Amino acid sequence: MKFTVxxxxxxxNQLAQIWTDSDRRDAVTDAAREVDSLLKNDPQDHGESRQxxxxxxxxxxxxxxxxEVNRDDRIVNVLAV
Numbered sequence: 001m002k003f004t005v006x007x008x009x010x011x012x013n014q015l016a017q018i019w020t021d022s023d024r025r026d027a028v029t030d031a032a033r034e035v036d037s038l039l040k041n042d043p044q045d046h047g048e049s050r051q052x053x054x055x056x057x058x059x060x061x062x063x064x065x066x067x068e069v070n071r072d073d074r075i076v077n078v079l080a081v
Contacts, residue, residue: 003069005039007078011065014081024062031061039076043069055079 007015019028035058038046047058047067054068066080 001074002040003043003074003076005036005076005078011078011081015063018063018081022062028062031063035060035063035065035078039065039067039078043067043076044071 015028015032019025022028038058038060043056047056047065049056050066054070055066056069057064057066059065063081065078067076067078069076
């Protein structure tokens, strides 16, 4: 069963700024899509845990993404990029 990935407004804004500032916009777009796909399938198998309960960080290509997992509701909240 897949997870629903929700990008919080702050994370979307950070991603947009990274994309705007990049000279490799296609690569940023691809990395964001790949991170989204990883988190939909099994977020707790990707990245590293952080001090806050349920928070993790995953590094993929050009991006580092902080997220939290609500396993019971099968939701991943992307908090920061």
